[in-house]
Amino acid sequence: MSKAVPAAATVPADYSLDVAIEAAARAIAAAPRLTALTGAGMSAESGINTFRDPEVGVWRNWLALALFGTPNGWRWTPGWAWSNYRRFHDPIFAAEPNDGHRALAAIGEAMQSSGAGTPTTTASATATSGYPLRVVTQNVDYLHQCGGVPDAFVHEVHGSVFRHRCIAKGHPMEIPQDAPLPASAPKCPQCGSRARPDAVLFTESLPGATWESAERAMRDLGPKDCCLVIGTSGSVYPAASLPGMCGRGVVKIEINADESGYTGGMDIFVKGPSAQCLPRILARVLELKAEE
Numbered sequence: 001m002s003k004a005v006p007a008a009a010t011v012p013a014d015y016s017l018d019v020a021i022e023a024a025a026r027a028i029a030a031a032p033r034l035t036a037l038t039g040a041g042m043s044a045e046s047g048i049n050t051f052r053d054p055e056v057g058v059w060r061n062w063l064a065l066a067l068f069g070t071p072n073g074w075r076w077t078p079g080w081a082w083s084n085y086r087r088f089h090d091p092i093f094a095a096e097p098n099d100g101h102r103a104l105a106a107i108g109e110a111m112q113s114s115g116a117g118t119p120t121t122t123a124s125a126t127a128t129s130g131y132p133l134r135v136v137t138q139n140v141d142y143l144h145q146c147g148g149v150p151d152a153f154v155h156e157v158h159g160s161v162f163r164h165r166c167i168a169k170g171h172p173m174e175i176p177q178d179a180p181l182p183a184s185a186p187k188c189p190q191c192g193s194r195a196r197p198d199a200v201l202f203t204e205s206l207p208g209a210t211w212e213s214a215e216r217a218m219r220d221l222g223p224k225d226c227c228l229v230i231g232t233s234g235s236v237y238p239a240a241s242l243p244g245m246c247g248r249g250v251v252k253i254e255i256n257a258d259e260s261g262y263t264g265g266m267d268i269f270v271k272g273p274s275a276q277c278l279p280r281i282l283a284r285v286l287e288l289k290a291e292e
């Protein structure tokens with residue numbers, strides 16, 4: 001790279017992609033720990049529509065959103081909600097992790113094999129030492145785990161469409177995951193109410209223990225650690241507040257196809273599709289690690 005790469009805090013949106021990728025790779029290669037917050041854009045190249053994209057957004061129909069995106073909708077019209085849910089679920093069921101998912105997992109492995117992940121500051125870091133990457137995802141598609149990030153280090157703050165529970169009592173329900181969902185919602189063997197995804201619907205609280213882990217994954221970051229925000233508009237709360245919980249000295253990096261609500265507060269903005277940018281960052285991280 002011929003052009004000098006500026007310090008992280010001076011790589012805003014108007015720098016070239018090459019410069020931003022170089023700066024991101026250097027920050028990540030030097031980081032003891034990395035926490036990524038990911039959103040629907042992360043899985044766009046796996047063929048799953050994002051939430052708000054004006055061209056392809058899945059929930060532009062507000063009536064549909066009210067009936068299949070809220071607990072009352074599921075209570076009032078369980079059959080209708082299920083049929084809409086199947087339309088959302090089917091592409092997720094068919095999806096494979098993309099190059100971005102795989103590259104993020106490989107970045108975690110590269111950090112680990114070079115000795116990153118050793119706890120530096122807090123007691124809670126000690127409890128989860130050894131693996132330097134945490135992924136806090138708003139996605140419900142299980143693609144980070146399929147891409148190679150160990151389950152224990154993926155915090156699904158909005159739940160998963162690969163788990164189900166009943167509408168009335170929340171009893172866990174086993175629905176086979178080796179075939180598309182059945183045409184009608186299965187009945188709970190305990191109480192007879194219908195199945196719904198174990199995903200967070202509008203107006204519902206986030207799962208407490210998972211949320212605490214996600215907060216900790218951000219708050220534990222210290223100087224030189226990286227917070228990587230990928231493919232999220234930053235408009236769904238409380239998840240959107242997570243990058244603001246990082247401590248001082250944390251390098252904040254965003255990868256997004258477009259500017260978002262986060263961009264102005266980032267140290268480095270990498271503008272482009274995550275499935276293309278993350279492999280480039282990974283390749284450069286590996287080179288930098290090899291030079292160490």
Ligand code: NAD
Pocket residue numbers: 038039040041042043044045048049050051052053058138139140141158230231232233234235236255256257258259260272273274275
């Ligand atoms: P959002 O739709 O509000 O925002 C998507 C963001 O991704 C935008 O900022 C967009 O510019 C960016 N983007 C689009 N394509 C990209 C790409 N190829 N590479 C990088 N960035 C790209 O999504 P959100 O902020 O995650 O909020 C949506 C909510 O809907 C989340 O809570 C999530 O649970 C749910 N959701 C999940 C999935 C999934 O599991 N894959 C899909 C749709 C919606």
